[in-house]
Amino acid sequence: MKNEQFNDRNISNDYFKVDIADYPTTDWGKFKCALDRTFKLELLVGLWVVLREMFKFNTHTVKYPEEKMPIGPRYRAVHEMKRLWESDTERCIGCGLCEKICISNCIRIDTKIDENSRKEVSEYSINLGRCIFCGYCAEVCPELAIVHGGEYENASDQREHFVMYEDMLTPLDKMKAGTQSEFEGFGAITPHEEERVKKTPLAY
Amino acid sequence: MINFKINGISLEANKGETILTAARRNDIYIPTMCYISKTTPCGSCRMCVVEVQGVDGFILSCNTPAVEGAEITTNSVALENERVNIMKLYDVNHPLECGVCDKSGECDLQNKTLEFNIEKQNFSTRDISRDRQNWGLINYNPSLCILCEKCVHVCNENIGDDAIEIKVGGYSSIIVPKDADYLDCTFCGECIAVCPVGALVSSDFEYSANAWELSRVPATCAHCSAGCPLEYETKHTGVNGMDEIYRVKNNFEFSSLCGAGRFGYDFDNSAPKNSDAFDKAISSIKNAEAIRFSSIITNEEAHILELIKDRLGIKLFNDDARKFAEFMKAYSSVSGKLHHSGSLEAIKQADAAIIIGSRIATDNPGVRYALTTAARHNGAKIVYAHPMEDVLMQNVITQFMKYEVGTEEGVMAVLAHAILADADLDESEKAFFDDLDLGYIYAETNIGDEELEDMMKSFARSKNRVLIIGNDVIAHECSANIAKLAALIEKYSNFCVVIVPREINTLGVSLINTLDKDEDLENVVGYNANGSFVISSLEGSDLAVPALNQQEGSVVNIDNRVLPTNVALKFNGYTLNNIANALGIKKDNTIDYTKELNQDTGFKSVLFDDLENYLAKMGEDIRGYILDEVVCEANGKLDKLDDLPEYNGTIVYHCDPVLQFNAHTNETKQLEKDNFLRGSAQFCVAARISDGDMIELSFGNIKIQREFKLDSELKGTIALNPTYDIGIDANRYRFDKSKIVRVVQ
Numbered sequence A: 001m002k003n004e005q006f007n008d009r010n011i012s013n014d015y016f017k018v019d020i021a022d023y024p025t026t027d028w029g030k031f032k033c034a035l036d037r038t039f040k041l042e043l044l045v046g047l048w049v050v051l052r053e054m055f056k057f058n059t060h061t062v063k064y065p066e067e068k069m070p071i072g073p074r075y076r077a078v079h080e081m082k083r084l085w086e087s088d089t090e091r092c093i094g095c096g097l098c099e100k101i102c103i104s105n106c107i108r109i110d111t112k113i114d115e116n117s118r119k120e121v122s123e124y125s126i127n128l129g130r131c132i133f134c135g136y137c138a139e140v141c142p143e144l145a146i147v148h149g150g151e152y153e154n155a156s157d158q159r160e161h162f163v164m165y166e167d168m169l170t171p172l173d174k175m176k177a178g179t180q181s182e183f184e185g186f187g188a189i190t191p192h193e194e195e196r197v198k199k200t201p202l203a204y
Numbered sequence B: 001m002i003n004f005k006i007n008g009i010s011l012e013a014n015k016g017e018t019i020l021t022a023a024r025r026n027d028i029y030i031p032t033m034c035y036i037s038k039t040t041p042c043g044s045c046r047m048c049v050v051e052v053q054g055v056d057g058f059i060l061s062c063n064t065p066a067v068e069g070a071e072i073t074t075n076s077v078a079l080e081n082e083r084v085n086i087m088k089l090y091d092v093n094h095p096l097e098c099g100v101c102d103k104s105g106e107c108d109l110q111n112k113t114l115e116f117n118i119e120k121q122n123f124s125t126r127d128i129s130r131d132r133q134n135w136g137l138i139n140y141n142p143s144l145c146i147l148c149e150k151c152v153h154v155c156n157e158n159i160g161d162d163a164i165e166i167k168v169g170g171y172s173s174i175i176v177p178k179d180a181d182y183l184d185c186t187f188c189g190e191c192i193a194v195c196p197v198g199a200l201v202s203s204d205f206e207y208s209a210n211a212w213e214l215s216r217v218p219a220t221c222a223h224c225s226a227g228c229p230l231e232y233e234t235k236h237t238g239v240n241g242m243d244e245i246y247r248v249k250n251n252f253e254f255s256s257l258c259g260a261g262r263f264g265y266d267f268d269n270s271a272p273k274n275s276d277a278f279d280k281a282i283s284s285i286k287n288a289e290a291i292r293f294s295s296i297i298t299n300e301e302a303h304i305l306e307l308i309k310d311r312l313g314i315k316l317f318n319d320d321a322r323k324f325a326e327f328m329k330a331y332s333s334v335s336g337k338l339h340h341s342g343s344l345e346a347i348k349q350a351d352a353a354i355i356i357g358s359r360i361a362t363d364n365p366g367v368r369y370a371l372t373t374a375a376r377h378n379g380a381k382i383v384y385a386h387p388m389e390d391v392l393m394q395n396v397i398t399q400f401m402k403y404e405v406g407t408e409e410g411v412m413a414v415l416a417h418a419i420l421a422d423a424d425l426d427e428s429e430k431a432f433f434d435d436l437d438l439g440y441i442y443a444e445t446n447i448g449d450e451e452l453e454d455m456m457k458s459f460a461r462s463k464n465r466v467l468i469i470g471n472d473v474i475a476h477e478c479s480a481n482i483a484k485l486a487a488l489i490e491k492y493s494n495f496c497v498v499i500v501p502r503e504i505n506t507l508g509v510s511l512i513n514t515l516d517k518d519e520d521l522e523n524v525v526g527y528n529a530n531g532s533f534v535i536s537s538l539e540g541s542d543l544a545v546p547a548l549n550q551q552e553g554s555v556v557n558i559d560n561r562v563l564p565t566n567v568a569l570k571f572n573g574y575t576l577n578n579i580a581n582a583l584g585i586k587k588d589n590t591i592d593y594t595k596e597l598n599q600d601t602g603f604k605s606v607l608f609d610d611l612e613n614y615l616a617k618m619g620e621d622i623r624g625y626i627l628d629e630v631v632c633e634a635n636g637k638l639d640k641l642d643d644l645p646e647y648n649g650t651i652v653y654h655c656d657p658v659l660q661f662n663a664h665t666n667e668t669k670q671l672e673k674d675n676f677l678r679g680s681a682q683f684c685v686a687a688r689i690s691d692g693d694m695i696e697l698s699f700g701n702i703k704i705q706r707e708f709k710l711d712s713e714l715k716g717t718i719a720l721n722p723t724y725d726i727g728i729d730a731n732r733y734r735f736d737k738s739k740i741v742r743v744v745q
Helices: A027-039 A043-055 A097-101 A136-140 A172-176 B019-025 B077-090 B108-115 B150-159 B190-194 B259-263 B275-287 B299-312 B319-335 B344-349 B365-378 B408-419 B427-435 B438-445 B449-459 B479-492 B506-512 B576-582 B590-596 B681-687
Strands: A079-081 A107-113 A119-126 A146-148 B002-006 B009-013 B049-052 B071-073 B133-135 B138-140 B164-167 B174-177 B200-202 B215-220 B229-236 B243-249 B290-293 B315-317 B352-356 B381-385 B399-401 B465-469 B495-499 B524-527 B533-536 B553-556 B561-565 B651-654 B677-679 B694-699 B702-710 B718-721 B735-737 B739-742
Touching: A097 A107, A097 A136, A136 A146, B002 B019, B009 B019, B049 B077, B077 B108, B150 B164, B150 B190, B150 B365, B190 B200, B190 B259, B215 B561, B243 B259, B275 B299, B275 B524, B275 B533, B275 B576, B290 B299, B299 B315, B299 B506, B299 B553, B299 B576, B299 B590, B319 B479, B319 B495, B319 B506, B344 B365, B344 B465, B344 B495, B352 B365, B352 B408, B352 B449, B365 B381, B381 B449, B399 B449, B408 B438, B408 B449, B408 B479, B465 B479, B479 B495, B506 B553, B553 B590, B677 B681, B681 B702, B681 B718
Parallel strands: B002 B071, B290 B315, B290 B524, B352 B381, B352 B465, B381 B399, B465 B495, B524 B533, B651 B718, B677 B702
Antiparallel strands: A079 A146, A107 A119, B002 B009, B049 B071, B133 B138, B138 B200, B164 B174, B215 B229, B229 B243, B553 B561, B651 B735, B677 B718, B694 B702, B694 B739
16 A cells, blocks of 8 residues: 555645745844835835725625624533423423532522422523533533523623523524524534535645 | 351351341442331342342341351342342333432432343333322322332331321322321421432422532431431522521431421521620620520530639529439439430330330430330330320330329339339338338329339330430429439339430530529520520520521530531621630630530540541441540438329420420421410310410419310320420429410400
């Protein structure tokens, strides 16, 4: 077996070397360099490039906020509480594991027995001012009731104002419409990620 | 000793010891489902089967004693299959609600299911609908019940309520209240504690927290002198709330807990810090002539009070401990020992017991449970001497010896006379018994000669005898002579004596403090007691101090054991130690005094942090330490018996209802606050009142209003008057001649 294909670490023939002069080493060379930089107005060359490209309307960056990148399912933004598909009731069974595992101590939960002798979550709060979005709560949840959402556009002068329990919970109309998004599982990749994956440049 | 082998390991067992206990003692694991150490094995689960070489079939290790030379295998393939099949049967249709179940992982069924790797249900049957039942403080969910019978056995063998039984019906078997539609018991909650699954749960706790959310604080129950070990489990309340006690647990494998301990935990003081009140307290103590305090305090607090007494030269009042100390002094003057010889363990091991002067089931449930255990396990003969019968003790006692109110001295004299008939007494003692006018005493006490003969006959073959002495006697006018008689019985017979202190630390206070006789002075600071300035953990105090579940310190219980207790809930305010510091008695912490407790009375110089608080592997009680025995001079002489007093008319007996003990239990949320005056139909006639009447009760110089309740379980002309809500002078003999007037509303 030949190793050529492995030894060739150039991923593309489009790569080329840029001709950059070395730094001057002599005192005269250094003096000339300083003079050039001061008086040849090379700065404007760069600015001109930006200006020129701007009017070409050929940008390569995402035009946020009109355009948004798809968010990976593993992204850990503000939490969401899911509902059961069968009955639209909350999935949370009040086991309190999220509260127990929370390393920044920001989850508090209170449960009680309801009139049908079932366990009811009477209070649930996440202090997002303390939350470090580590994802342990979602990981420990035995019912996939608490998950991290992808909603990263929060603005408030206090982080704890980001969300209330009612906002975390999937709204009932969304349940009726059957559009509750499901956590795809740990290790799930971002949508269309496969198309975007290129051969990793390994030459270094 | 018996030598045998388990899995090739040589072991020694005591004679009569079962294979299971010998194995457990030697850390050899045999799985069990229904076994509980404090009851006799019922053998319903058959998980503990073992193979014995040379014996066909499987042997139940829980109820088979080890025999010399036996070779036992605990883990063959056949045994494994047997156990797996048992587990499969246990798991049939068991609801898969482990995520919400109150057991939250502390579940025997879950553990064993995982241990034996039961992944699917091979057996099946049509599931039936079973309704959850509410039994007051206890909820029962039959679908979770695995019918291990633990609850039934502890209720019968350890508690003595005998309130539940199995309604047999194959797959549809359930636990039901015995001979009743609803559960009528003392609500000790021991069935909740032993339930291996979430079938029996506390109705207050149900679904309010999970095991992993609660922090455990080992402590000692503060309600009566039994000083039972327990663990407070705390958690914050709600989203922003402070910590609260959610439930109480105990080491149910070996010890029992009454309902007051289990459900009456929320007597903590949440009053805010008040520095003005503190300053006032300091000046009131400086101006005070005396401090009056209750025995519901720690040894360290009692020691601080003693130091304050020394520094300020004021008096200390605590009639409860003073009466107890006087009783013990008279007792020691004959027995030659400072402490009584018995303990709860001695009662459990006893095969004969006399109990006198106490309605013990409500005075000290710990003693009652020990007596029940003795009756069930050793077939103990139990003589219950009291003017009133007690339904709660009915199925435990073997002989009820009814005596007339006030004649305790005579009763003790004839008891001693009967017990010490053949004893080698000295001259003066012999003279005392010769002087007794037996005819007169039999007539006045109403105890017959033949009753005593019956008693002695039933005791004939017993080896471990206990004499239990209750509070009626301690508060009695002639308590000193009674104490001497008790000491005499102990000295010349094989009886050991247990004297039941009234409150959790009556015994400790009586050993630490030098107490003065209570006088009605003007400037008395009350510490958890009445006074012109009240420092108390109860509501309505002038300065708030922490309750016993908010303090660390030690108490002395009925076993003469110094028990540590810890802080379950924080208290944001001042303690007695802060007051002492302000008065110039400097120490950083209250528990710094633990090693300085009065060593003349048996305390050891041990640091608080060195006191253990748990039961060991086989149930050995290694909490704290037992007071050193102190020998004292035995020069007491018996006094000649005076005429016995007579009590006629409507008599009330100051006695708390089940689960109530004092003002602290009165503050708790779950315990029933039954404050009726209870009397029999005969009492109704004598007092000319009827059921439901509002009455004014007067005795001594006290007048209170209560509702009267006719109690069909009572007999005779004595009514029961609760004291937990009004508080009663500990100095007072518990039977009182009273005047009862109907109040017209």
